[in-house]
Each structure stands twice: as C-alpha cells, then as structure tokens.
Amino acid sequence: MSYDRFGGIYSYPGYGYGYGNRYGSSSRYGSNYYNRWGSSGDGNSYTSPYNRNYRYGRRRRRPNYWERNRPWYNNYRRYRNTRSPSPAREETRPPPPPPEVPEVPEVPEDELAKELFVKDVDLHIGMNAKKHRTDEYTCTQGKDAELIVRRGDKVKMTITFDRPYNKEKNDLKLCFSLGPSPKANKGTLALFEIDESGKEKFGLDKWGANLTSRDDAKSEITVMVSIPANCIIGEWSFFVRTISEGKSEDGKPKEIIGKDFQLEDDITILFNPWCKDDPVYMSDGELLEEYVLNENGSVWRGSYNTLSPKPWNYGQFETDILDASLSLIRLGFGDKLKPMSDPVKVSRMIAKMVNANNDNGVLIGRWGKDYSGGEVPWSWVGSLKILRKWIKDGPVKYGQCWVFACVATTVCRALGIPCRTVTNFESAHDTNGSNTVETYFKPGSGGFLEKDEHHRENDSIWNFHVWNEVWMARNDLQEFTEHGWQVIDATPQESSDGYMQCGPCPVRAIKNGVCTVNYDCGFIFTEVNGDEIHWITYPDGSEERKRIIKDSVGKNISTRKPGEQTERLDVTNEYKYKEGSKEERIAVMKAHETARFPNPDTYANVEKVKPIKFDLILRDDVMIGSIMPIKLVAKNEASRERTITKGEIIVSQAAYTGHTGKDILKEEFGPVTLKAGEEKIFEARLHPDKYLDYLVELANIAIVAEAQIEPIGGRDDEEEFYMKRASRFRRPDLKIEGPKTAKVGDVAKFTVILENPLDKPLTGCKISMESVGFDDFDLKDVNNIKPKEVWKMEFPLKTVKAARHSAVYFSFECEEIPDISGYSIIKISA
The missing domain is CATH 2.60.40.10 (Immunoglobulins)
Incomplete structure (x- = not known):
C-alpha cells in the first residue's frame, strides 16, 4: 500500500493489538481481511450475512434463518405495511433441531x-x-x-x-x-x-x-x-x-x-439502566434522559483552538432502528446468544460491527480524495439513513470517526446502554504499542530536520478523534468494579484480538495509566496522554532521541452538555490529571512501564532546558475566505543574549488525521538576537488566494514553526525548536427558521438560509435532511449561490409522528466549502 504526501487514499496500519499486520495493510479500508462469509471487505462483493436470519422471534410468522436463503434484511422488515411480498424460494437448509420444550400430547x-x-x-x-x-x-x-x-x-x-x-x-x-x-x-x-x-x-x-x-x-x-x-x-x-x-x-x-x-x-x-441489578444501571435520572432517551445530539470537531459542534440525529426510537441494532449484534455473535446478556461483550461487539472491516458491519471507512460510489462522510447528519441503508443493501459508503461514533451511540441507546459521543482534540494514534507518540526525522538539506516519511513506526496526531463512552459496571475486572464510563471506539484504527474493535476500557484506568486493564487501555491512554517523542535517524541506521514534548496530546476532550444542543462539556479532567502535575507524570511512567512494546531509550536521560521559549498563536474565528494571521512568539528566558540564527513558519494543506500535503505558505526570518528577558513576535499572513484552491475535506491546515538557536560557549551542537499545530477555517452555518410546535399531520415550513462568505460562487450545490418526526427527503440539487449572496429556500415538511425530542437536520454540500449543516428543534404533539 502506498499514499502520496498528503495522504491520497490511505488506511490505518495494523500493528499487533491482535493478529493484524504490524506496519500496514493492502486494504484501503484499514485491514486486508476475509470474513466468515467470504467477503473481501470492500463493500462491493460479498456473500450476504443475511443468508442467516439473526432475528429469532416469531414476529409476523416470518421463517427462521434455516428456512430461507434470501439476501439482506429488506424482505423481512418489522412492519407488514412496509414489506413487499416475497417470491417462493427452495429451502436450502435442513430443519432445525427441536427446542428443549416438552411435547404436548394429543387430547382425546x-x-x-x-x-x-x-x-x-x-x-x-x-x-x-x-x-x-x-x-x-x-x-x-x-x-x-x-x-x-x-x-x-x-x-x-x-x-x-x-x-x-x-x-x-x-x-x-x-x-x-x-x-x-x-x-x-x-x-x-x-x-x-x-x-x-x-x-x-x-x-x-x-x-x-x-x-x-x-x-x-x-x-x-x-x-x-x-x-x-x-x-x-x-x-x-x-x-x-x-x-x-x-x-x-x-x-x-x-x-x-x-x-x-x-x-x-x-x-x-x-438492557435496563433504571434497574439496580443491571450492570448498565445509572442512578441519575436526568443523565438517563440524555444518554438513553434523547434522540438529538451534537459531535464536536475541528481543532482544539477552533472546535465547533455538528448536530446529529441519533433517532434510536425510529422505524427499523431497533431491528437494525439487534440484527447487528446477532450478526456479530452468530449462534452464541449467551454473550448478549453481558453489556461488556455487547458494547465490544458494537465497536466491532459498526465498522465494515469484519463480518459486513455497517460503515466502510474512507480517508482520502476519492469518495465515488458513496456519500462523503461529512454529508451525513444522522444515523437513520445509514442504518436503513445497511439493512437494505449491506455496508454503507463512507464513514469517518465521528460517523462511526454517532452510529454507535444510536445502537447503544436503542439497546438500553447509556452512551455519549466524545471528541479528543490533538488525538494520538500509536501504531506500535509503545504507549508514546513517536515521530522520526532525518537531517535535511535546508539545515532543519525533515520528517522521515518512510519510517515504519511513524505515529500521528489527529486534529481530533471521536469515540464513545458507555456506562456500566465492570464485574469482569478486579480493580475497577464500580459503575462508570467505559471507552469504546468503532473507528477501524488498530486490530484488537484479531478484529477492528476497541474497548470497553474504564476511563478511570486510562487516567491512572493502568494499561493492563481490558480492553485496549494502552492504545486509548496514548490517544489522550502519550508523550510525543522525536527521534533522528542517521544514514548509518542509528537513532537518537531529539526531544520529548509532554503536553501536545489530548486537549479539550469534549461531549455535549446534557440538555443543551450546542453547549460543550469538557471532560479532560476525567481522562488525565493536570498537565505536568506529579500525578500526571506518575500515570505516564506507569503507562510506559506496562506498554506492550516499550522503547527503553525513551526516558534514558534528562532533557536540556531550552533558554528560549516559543509559543505559536493562532486565531480560532477566521472564516473561510478571510486572511488568517499567524504569530510565533519567542522569549529569551536565559540570563544572557541568545541568537536565533534562522527560523521559518510553514503552512501546509492537511487532513484531520494529521497527514499533511502541499506547502501553501513559507515565511523565513532571522538571524535575530534577543537580550535577556526580551520577547519578539514573528508574523505570517495566509491570504485566501494562497489556500482556497488547496483546502480539502474539513478545511484543515497544518502550521509548523522551526528555529535554530546559536550554541553557547563554543559547543558544536545547535539547539533547535520545532512545533506543529493544526487549525481550520470556520465554515458558515446553515440557519434554519421554522415553527417551534406542530401536530401530527401538519405541514411545517422550514426556511434554510446560507450566506456565501467567498468572493466567488458556490457551485455543485446539494441539500439533504434527516429528522425525528418528519417525512424526510434525500439529496436535492439547488442553484449555485453568487459571491457574498444570502441564499434562502423554503422546505415544507409533513409531520408523521409525535415525539418529545423532535428536530430537523439539514446538510448542505458544494464544491468550494464542504460540510455545512444546521438544525431546528420542534415539538410534535399527537
């Protein structure tokens, strides 16, 4: 497998949290797998898992799986009035063994x-x-x-x-x-x-x-x-x-x-989170209202300094969703039904089956430029269309981390497991089980170190990554037996026990660095609190540790504040102690000692203290189409003069997974001498004509600042500063105007408003929607929007059911600005 510098079409490498490849995979979806039905995993050709009916009841007198050989699930949906007649088919399976129920004798x-x-x-x-x-x-x-x-x-x-x-x-x-x-x-x-x-x-x-x-x-x-x-x-x-x-x-x-x-x-x-004897029991009724009963939600994305919520329709009570959720876990467990009594095993199975890397699960992941044959991940605004499409056609194209996590939230809540969607900003991806974030550099021709792109153990830091927390007791563990939040992650990153699955892992174990706890604690710990280690690789094959950055990973860990659609609840303190505190350092060292593959040279000696302190300052309110100012502040904290011999600020196009592409701006400075205690600001300005044609996916950019400091006292080794930060441009929101109340059968009119922030038209415009309580529509073409134009369009929507938590979610797509969405809350009464 290969990918260009930006990333092109690339996968998550597998490295050995199970039986996956250690350094990569030929599959563009994260794993070169073949499941038990003969699937190649690409979502295009497979033997349907619904040759087996993983629904065991007698509802609607439908035949059981041994009596049928039909593709997918649309021929036996829950509701009779939505089911088409099925043509007769020959039986291809022998009759089942009789159940262990005493026979009823004939009565004379x-x-x-x-x-x-x-x-x-x-x-x-x-x-x-x-x-x-x-x-x-x-x-x-x-x-x-x-x-x-x-x-x-x-x-x-x-x-x-x-x-x-x-x-x-x-x-x-x-x-x-x-x-x-x-x-x-x-x-x-x-x-x-x-x-x-x-x-x-x-x-x-x-x-x-x-x-x-x-x-x-x-x-x-x-x-x-x-x-x-x-x-x-x-x-x-x-x-x-x-x-x-x-x-x-x-x-x-x-x-x-x-x-x-x-x-x-x-x-x-x-499951029953209101029952004290059920492991998913949660005592706080207000939290249960949010984490089990609420069909509306938000997921935070962006970068840690430009984070914003995307509204999401969970819709766990809607038609077909419970059927899909039960069928999904049965598909994973097969004939083993007993594990379906254990929320620990069920939540782990949800993490496995929401992605399609094993057993024809729900979503196919794609990170790159080509989304042909499916929907771009950011066009989804809810779980309903995804799960219904999976029921009908099999694995759905395409998803990324927030889509996997939001669908998992829907499935968990539908089954009665309290669940919330959580975003970790500056989220590390450890590929070799060291519980650290390792990046390898090599000497460059320009004087600065260059990233060794081909080093097999390069880790990455994503702008953000989204997973789930599920609430349950861990009676399978000795150290952590009380109720609490457990992390599960349905995004296919690394294999665990031979499958693309992650968790459940207690948040308290992650915070304390107890990485021996099931499941996948070391991997999740590194995502939120791993030290970033920079290594230099020399032509002779030797390696030298250059620096340790202790505070670059795990920022603004966020979830939705209960009852508030767009208010953020920061849960960083639940995952890690205060950065740099004694407790935090103890947890980091404990995680290092219990890593699967620790590098003994990582903490072998004490680092030098840098006499010049640098800080990269970025604004978090820059709208796409505007100028982005970038500042690098250098302060001499030494007691004598120090000289920055040369420095530079580089801006590159970037994916939110940390992969960078084309450099779109480079500003050089130096030499500059700073007196003791003096501070100097170096600035760069990124203009729209430099970046608009190079932004991809979520309008992210990567900013790298580098500097070399003249040595002291005739030493022959220069001191070097390096800092990388992610940022993104804000996109305009869809403003939705509509009624606050309606009755079943009414036609509610919603006006969608969008202001084009660019000096050029928005082209290839499309809009779609999903809701709780309305008759939804699929993707519709709309006219191009002129430069700086305020566009408005009215959509009459018919109400079809009463709901306490009703909302309508719109998604707008165009060639110039991806991922624009908005929502409106409405109460529908009978």
Whole structure:
C-alpha cells in the first residue's frame, strides 16, 4: 500500500493489538481481511450475512434463518405495511433441531370439554411500554404495536380463557424462548408456572410470574411476569400452556395439557439502566434522559483552538432502528446468544460491527480524495439513513470517526446502554504499542530536520478523534468494579484480538495509566496522554532521541452538555490529571512501564532546558475566505543574549488525521538576537488566494514553526525548536427558521438560509435532511449561490409522528466549502 504526501487514499496500519499486520495493510479500508462469509471487505462483493436470519422471534410468522436463503434484511422488515411480498424460494437448509420444550400430547376428543383453552393474551402494551420507558419506540405505537420491555422489571399480562380459571383444577405455565434451539442451560428457554399465592419474589436470575387478580365474569386472570436482570436481550417468543385435571379411561386422575397459545408477535427485551441489578444501571435520572432517551445530539470537531459542534440525529426510537441494532449484534455473535446478556461483550461487539472491516458491519471507512460510489462522510447528519441503508443493501459508503461514533451511540441507546459521543482534540494514534507518540526525522538539506516519511513506526496526531463512552459496571475486572464510563471506539484504527474493535476500557484506568486493564487501555491512554517523542535517524541506521514534548496530546476532550444542543462539556479532567502535575507524570511512567512494546531509550536521560521559549498563536474565528494571521512568539528566558540564527513558519494543506500535503505558505526570518528577558513576535499572513484552491475535506491546515538557536560557549551542537499545530477555517452555518410546535399531520415550513462568505460562487450545490418526526427527503440539487449572496429556500415538511425530542437536520454540500449543516428543534404533539 502506498499514499502520496498528503495522504491520497490511505488506511490505518495494523500493528499487533491482535493478529493484524504490524506496519500496514493492502486494504484501503484499514485491514486486508476475509470474513466468515467470504467477503473481501470492500463493500462491493460479498456473500450476504443475511443468508442467516439473526432475528429469532416469531414476529409476523416470518421463517427462521434455516428456512430461507434470501439476501439482506429488506424482505423481512418489522412492519407488514412496509414489506413487499416475497417470491417462493427452495429451502436450502435442513430443519432445525427441536427446542428443549416438552411435547404436548394429543387430547382425546371426549376430554376436550375438560381442557382449558386460552382465547387471548393482552400484553397491555401502552401501559407496559410507559412503565418500562419504551413508549417512544415507533413499533410500540399504533394498531400493530409490539411489546418492548426492559429486563429486571415486571410485565403485566391479562390472559382470557374459554371459561373461568379454577385455581384448584387448573394450572398455567408460561414459556419464553430465544433462538433456533432454545435450552434452559444456555439461558435461551424459560418455562415456569404462575405463583398463585401472589407472594413469591423472584431474584436477579430467575424468571417467574405472580397471579395478581382474576375476573370470573370475564373468564380472565392478570399476572405480573418478572424478567431476570441478567437475561439475554433480544426478541423472545412467548406462549401460554394450560394444565387441567381430568380422568383416564380407567377413571384415574390425569393431567390434561392444553394446546399452547402462541403469541403472533415476540416480546423484545432490552438492557435496563433504571434497574439496580443491571450492570448498565445509572442512578441519575436526568443523565438517563440524555444518554438513553434523547434522540438529538451534537459531535464536536475541528481543532482544539477552533472546535465547533455538528448536530446529529441519533433517532434510536425510529422505524427499523431497533431491528437494525439487534440484527447487528446477532450478526456479530452468530449462534452464541449467551454473550448478549453481558453489556461488556455487547458494547465490544458494537465497536466491532459498526465498522465494515469484519463480518459486513455497517460503515466502510474512507480517508482520502476519492469518495465515488458513496456519500462523503461529512454529508451525513444522522444515523437513520445509514442504518436503513445497511439493512437494505449491506455496508454503507463512507464513514469517518465521528460517523462511526454517532452510529454507535444510536445502537447503544436503542439497546438500553447509556452512551455519549466524545471528541479528543490533538488525538494520538500509536501504531506500535509503545504507549508514546513517536515521530522520526532525518537531517535535511535546508539545515532543519525533515520528517522521515518512510519510517515504519511513524505515529500521528489527529486534529481530533471521536469515540464513545458507555456506562456500566465492570464485574469482569478486579480493580475497577464500580459503575462508570467505559471507552469504546468503532473507528477501524488498530486490530484488537484479531478484529477492528476497541474497548470497553474504564476511563478511570486510562487516567491512572493502568494499561493492563481490558480492553485496549494502552492504545486509548496514548490517544489522550502519550508523550510525543522525536527521534533522528542517521544514514548509518542509528537513532537518537531529539526531544520529548509532554503536553501536545489530548486537549479539550469534549461531549455535549446534557440538555443543551450546542453547549460543550469538557471532560479532560476525567481522562488525565493536570498537565505536568506529579500525578500526571506518575500515570505516564506507569503507562510506559506496562506498554506492550516499550522503547527503553525513551526516558534514558534528562532533557536540556531550552533558554528560549516559543509559543505559536493562532486565531480560532477566521472564516473561510478571510486572511488568517499567524504569530510565533519567542522569549529569551536565559540570563544572557541568545541568537536565533534562522527560523521559518510553514503552512501546509492537511487532513484531520494529521497527514499533511502541499506547502501553501513559507515565511523565513532571522538571524535575530534577543537580550535577556526580551520577547519578539514573528508574523505570517495566509491570504485566501494562497489556500482556497488547496483546502480539502474539513478545511484543515497544518502550521509548523522551526528555529535554530546559536550554541553557547563554543559547543558544536545547535539547539533547535520545532512545533506543529493544526487549525481550520470556520465554515458558515446553515440557519434554519421554522415553527417551534406542530401536530401530527401538519405541514411545517422550514426556511434554510446560507450566506456565501467567498468572493466567488458556490457551485455543485446539494441539500439533504434527516429528522425525528418528519417525512424526510434525500439529496436535492439547488442553484449555485453568487459571491457574498444570502441564499434562502423554503422546505415544507409533513409531520408523521409525535415525539418529545423532535428536530430537523439539514446538510448542505458544494464544491468550494464542504460540510455545512444546521438544525431546528420542534415539538410534535399527537
């Protein structure tokens, strides 16, 4: 694999957090893999994983996976009114083994009168959904409503018979089953009698039901079913079995087992963060409102001095999203259902399956210039279109880190795992397991060191990187057992246990440098607090450590402030102690000592103290199309004169992953002599005509400042200063004007406004939208926008459902300025 200086089309190298290649991969998506279905991993040719139906319930009487051989999931979607008739196909699989449920014997005709028949089971879907906080799922509403509940809680059911239920002569058994071959010892089968005393209590890991009332006039009873807090999540089949007293042919007493009453729809069971016995339990109800129930969000991007939020529609309660989320983890676990009871294993599987590098997951990653055949990553404004497209067609093109993370947030919240999207600015990417950020230089012809681009262990520092935090107890660990945030990362960077997956890892372990904790703690520690190490490589193959930069990594770690759409919550202190403090240095050294592949020469000797202090000052409010001023401040902190023999400021085009391309500005200065305590400012100005034609993707640039200082006392080694900073130009926001309230069935009119900041027209303009509560539209072409023009366009949108957290998100694309978006919050009532 190769790439040009800017990066072109490049991948993340794999290095050995598992079985990946150590120094790279031939796959342009991050790994040269072949999954169990024969996929080449490029998203273009694969054997569909949906030759296996990873949904195990009886919903809509659809056939199970061994009875079908159909591509993808669109032929058996959850909703009947959206499903097309499927042509008959030959069965290609043998029938499944029978489940471990006792067979029901045939009842002789003369004894049918003694059998108790179940006529109906009322699941009280509205009441149960509200009690379990699942009433916002679209599938719990309307005439085809289905029951979604959370484990560790009780479910009310009313069972109606053909005659009054007699406690002395009748008994009932309830059965929940999951999968093609349910077994009690695998946690996939529960067959139990109803406690008629109404007093029995059922523990953490026990299914059960209490009889709470009976109405002989209506021939019905009401029961409360207890779901264990550690049961497997998923779509469970359910039936009721009656047992009645009767007599055999010789007149002896005999049990008559009635015909099972099977529910047409299955019952979906999710994690329960409101239950103290569930590992995902979170005690703060206001935080649960944000991290489980809120469908709106923002993700921070940019650089640490020019950070800004991009609005995102999580939409975890919308049509098809829960189906997609459950299918995604089943696809990863295959026939192993027991792990789906453990949020640690489920969250790790989500990190693995949201990217398409293994097992035909959701998103194909692409970092480079060519996005043909798919959507550019910054055009997405929500998870709905991505997950629905995956359900229909398979892996979706294309994603980058914030897209992977936002889709993972949707899946986690849909399944009941508290989750938030987190951005780390100046985020390191360690490729060799040293728990440091190593960059290699070589002597250059111009006097300054030049980056050794071909050194196999060059690490990088991204402008920003986005991952997720999930809230859960880590009962699988000894040191960190309390509830807390755990990092998972769905972006395919480095392989872990042979797959592109990362986490969950306790944030507290990262902060303390305890890198032996599962999972991937060393890699994440380096992202937020690794020391940046510069090495010089000489022609004879020897290497020399040049400098250690201790404060360049992990800045302004950000997530959305709960309840505030565009307000930032800084969580840097949760990941690292104060920069330069004793505790922070202890954590860094502990991480170094427990690295997988530590370099023993990294901290071998004490560094020299530089007598001239430099600071690179960048403005964070420069709009694209304007002049960007750059200042380098040098202060002589020595007690005598010092001379800067020469220096330069270089500006290059850049990707947000740290890869740089063409130099677009170079300003040289020196020699300059500074008296003791004197300060000098060196300036450069970047004009639009220098950069507009060279900006790529997110309008990032890289600024490098270098200087050489004359030696003291006849020493023959010059002191050298080097600093690299990332910045980006601000893009205009879409201003959205619309109503604050609406009712289902109304047509709400939204006006989209954009001011062109450039002295040239915006061309190739397109707009799209995604929402909670509206009838969305796909990409639409719009007219070019003239220089400095204020463009307006009205969009009438029909409301289709009520929602507490309603919003509409617009995305605008053009050739000159990528990634322009805006949103409007609206409350839709029934």
